């Protein structure tokens with residue numbers, strides 16, 4: 136096996152932990168939900184079932200792509216999957232690219248399906264891969280959905296990263312012929328409205344906006360410092376709040392996942408109010424499982440489940456459709472951002 140690739144997986148986990156901040160800069164504090172002081176509802180009436188890439192899901196958030204490809208990250212996958220199995224969450228693995236190239240690393244991904252035999256399992260590859268690899272990635276995990284990540288900014292700051300980015304043909308073919316839902320995602324720099332227009336033309340229906348504000352691969356790669364210093368990109372991209380505002384012009388075209396720096400139940404609810412059908416969480420769950428093990432992660436997930444319902448209750452919302460009607464106001468900056476998008 137290629138030690139360099141496995142080592143990089145471990146470094147990513149190690150450095151995300153070092154850089155983890157409880158206070159995320161996801162921009163969601165620039166969105167304020169207005170109270171509904173006459174909720175006319177009881178907690179037991181709230182049902183937050185939703186869909187992920189068109190598949191029904193009982194809980195509106197899930198464990199997003201992170202892990203697999205080394206001994207340590209295989210163990211992390213097992214722990215994350217155990218927590219997912221105990222709480223009913225869906226789970227994505229990290230990029231399976233390494234397992235397609237070095238099959239001896241596949242068990243560290245397959246452990247997720249083994250632990251979640253009846254759960255919703257999401258595979259993951261970069262958009263540089265073609266249909267053949269995509270089919271093998273699905274087969275490896277008996278995955279229900281495939282995430283394809285667009286990570287040009289991450290690759291360019293990595294000294295060993297890709298330098299050519301011709302992805303549109305792969306996306307069109309995989310979306311058209313995989314026979315499974317394909318969720319196009321970023322890795323924390325955010326997907327722009329212009330990109331959404333292009334994805335629409337390629338036949339894409341499901342997009343994870345994956346905005347800036349939590350895990351930051353520009354900062355991570357700068358800390359690895361195997362190449363040139365690229366801190367100029369530390370604040371590159373759109374925050375999670377900005378990606379959600381941008382997505383509102385495309386509500387009829389896609390089902391959206393929101394992610395990037397999600398830290399608590401209010402963040403989750405705000406993403407749903409702004410139009411996302413579900414929310415992906417990576418950094419927070421990784422940090423929790425490393426610091427507090429599986430039991431700590433289970434208890435966090437249960438708290439989030441309870442608090443999302445509690446917030447829906449005080450907003451007087453029976454379900455996510457009603458949640459979308461919640462009044463909110465944007466900060467001056469976000470309102471300005473929205474106005475400028477409108478001009479395009």
Ligand code: FNR
Pocket residue numbers: 147148151199200201202228229230259282283284320321322323345346348349350394395396397415416417418419421
């Ligand atoms: C990631 N992420 C990621 N995404 C992806 O599509 N394929 C991958 O292999 C990985 N690998 C990975 C490793 C680690 C250690 C982390 C923390 C994250 C990106 C992830 O799915 C998500 O888009 C971003 O991390 C933003 O969400 P958070 O972390 O701010 O909640």
